[in-house]
Amino acid sequence: MKKIAVVEDNPDNRLLVQAILEDLYEVVEYETGPEALEGMENDPPDLVLLDISLPGMDGAEVLRRLRESPRLKTLPVVALTAHAMAGDREKYLKAGFDDYVTKPILDEGILLEVIASGLKHSAQAEAGESN
Ligand code: MN
Numbered sequence: 001m002k003k004i005a006v007v008e009d010n011p012d013n014r015l016l017v018q019a020i021l022e023d024l025y026e027v028v029e030y031e032t033g034p035e036a037l038e039g040m041e042n043d044p045p046d047l048v049l050l051d052i053s054l055p056g057m058d059g060a061e062v063l064r065r066l067r068e069s070p071r072l073k074t075l076p077v078v079a080l081t082a083h084a085m086a087g088d089r090e091k092y093l094k095a096g097f098d099d100y101v102t103k104p105i106l107d108e109g110i111l112l113e114v115i116a117s118g119l120k121h122s123a124q125a126e127a128g129e130s131n
Contacts, residue, residue, distance in 0.1 A: 002046040003026045004027050005028045005036065006029050007030045007050045008030075009031055013104075020108045020111055021112075021115075028045060032056060032057065034057060037062060046076075047119055048078065050077050050097075052080065052082075060095060063097065076119065079095075079100035080101055082103050
């Protein structure tokens, strides 16, 4: 079972993501950026759902540090953004995210699709590297 890390300070959102994903993926939850960086370094997931608006270290900074980590730099990272903050897709891709999902998550199909797509690209990249 693929492992998805959820970095999100809002417990209701963590609960919702867990409920949507639990039959398909192993879900590991983190409340803060520093906790997530330490946990993922020790036990890397296959994909990260990363809240942009986190107290203390925000999602953009967490992403920056992930990209600096030899072990985690190629990890697919999907931004979780409040709807009001969601701009064009390009803004998130330019910031280095692989994709983004807006909150509140009203359509679980979109979340599942984004995750499946992120995992697929990551698998293709790995296959490419080993050839
Ligand atoms: Mn938040």
